[in-house]
Amino acid sequence: MKVKAKFKNNITSVRVLAKHPMETGRRVNKETGEKIPAKYIQELTCEYDGKVVFVAQFGTAVSQNPYLAFSFEGGKKGDKLNLRWNDNTGDVDKTEAKIK
Amino acid sequence: MAISRRKFLNLLTIGSAACLTLLTPISAFAAWASDAFNATKPEDAYNNLFGSTDLSDSDEVKLKVPKIAENGGAVPVSVKTNMKNVESISIFVKDNPQPLTATFQIPAGTIPDISTRIRLAQTSTVTAVIKADGKLYSKSQEVKVTIGGCGG
Numbered sequence: 001m002k003v004k005a006k007f008k009n010n011i012t013s014v015r016v017l018a019k020h021p022m023e024t025g026r027r028v029n030k031e032t033g034e035k036i037p038a039k040y041i042q043e044l045t046c047e048y049d050g051k052v053v054f055v056a057q058f059g060t061a062v063s064q065n066p067y068l069a070f071s072f073e074g075g076k077k078g079d080k081l082n083l084r085w086n087d088n089t090g091d092v093d094k095t096e097a098k099i100k
Numbered sequence: 101m102a103i104s105r106r107k108f109l110n111l112l113t114i115g116s117a118a119c120l121t122l123l124t125p126i127s128a129f130a131a132w133a134s135d136a137f138n139a140t141k142p143e144d145a146y147n148n149l150f151g152s153t154d155l156s157d158s159d160e161v162k163l164k165v166p167k168i169a170e171n172g173g174a175v176p177v178s179v180k181t182n183m184k185n186v187e188s189i190s191i192f193v194k195d196n197p198q199p200l201t202a203t204f205q206i207p208a209g210t211i212p213d214i215s216t217r218i219r220l221a222q223t224s225t226v227t228a229v230i231k232a233d234g235k236l237y238s239k240s241q242e243v244k245v246t247i248g249g250c251g252g
Contacts, residue, residue: 011211024219026197042132055205056216059137061196063174063217072210092114 003097005081012075012099014046014054016068018085024060041066044085048075075099136200142192142227145200149190150236155229161239163228172220172245179228180213187231189214195224220245 002017018041025038038060046054053072081097103111136149146153164178179189189212190203201218212230220226220243227240 024197052207053210054207056214057132057137057203057205059198059200059202061193061198061201061219061221063219067215067217069178069215070204070210071213074209090114 001083001085001093001095003081003083003095005075005097005099007075007077007099010075011071011073012048012081013071014069014081014097016044016046016066016083018044018066018068018093020065020085020087022058022060022062022064022066026060039087039089039091041085041087044068044083046070047082047084048072048079133200133203136203137198139200140198142194142199145192145198146229146236149200149203150229150231152236155227155236155238158230158237158239161228161230161237163226163239163241165226165241165243167242168244168246169220170246172222174217175220175226175243175245176215176217177226177228178213178215179230180211181230181232181237183212183230183232183237185233186212187234190229190231191216191218192227192229193218193220193224194227196221 004015006013020041021039023036023039027036029036040060041058044056045052054070077099079099084094086092133149136145139145139148143153160181160183162180169175177191186206188203188205191201192199193201204214206212223244225240225242227238229236229238
């Protein structure tokens with residue numbers, strides 16, 4: 001997961017690019033004719049200073065390698081954000097990002 | 101078969117992640133809204149997510165989405181508002197197999213202004229719903245798709 005967090009005018013803007021196939025479970029493998037099982041991020045959260053500042057819940061219709069931009073009041077240059085996603089198969093990814 | 105170091109570490113991470121999830125007290129935020137996401141009609145999705153289908157169309161909900169999308173696989177969407185006490189922002193695509201695409205919780209202090217990229221299976225109306233002060237406000241726009249985004 002790539003995260004860019006910028007602090008300006010007392011607002012921290014965060015941009016996230018999560019690497020994930022976001023399989024809907026409706027696609028069919030053309031060679032075998034079998035359905036490709038669903039695999040998609042269900043929830044992505046961002047914590048700052050022990051507080052949840054953002055929660056995104058996704059269905060299957062979010063694009064491959066989901067992109068997300070959001071912002072919150074406060075933050076400080078050099079402080080850390082903790083981001084985490086989990087998908088429907090139980091995979092989890094966590095990233096720490098520094099606010100610049 | 102002996103377990104490799106890498107695999108062991110992987111298992112460890114998964115295990116500890118699971119433990120952490122279990123140990124974290126159930127937060128103020130609801131678990132993944134499976135009923136709403138699995139609904140196949142927008143009305144059912146609204147009902148499951150909000151407990152209501154009572155949406156009022158509002159120009160305060162600023163939905164930015166292209167009128168024509170060449171690739172339905174990645175359609176940029178932005179939703180923002182100047183409303184106060186926003187609790188959540190949700191995006192619905194009427195003609196997708198599952199209309200609810202994403203829902204975002206906006207805790208106090210977080211700015212109700214989000215962007216993401218979504219899939220459209222075909223030309224459809226995209227609706228943004230903002231929950232503020234316990235009421236639902238929406239804005240819709242049609243997006244024409246030349247290539248569908250859900251494969252098949």
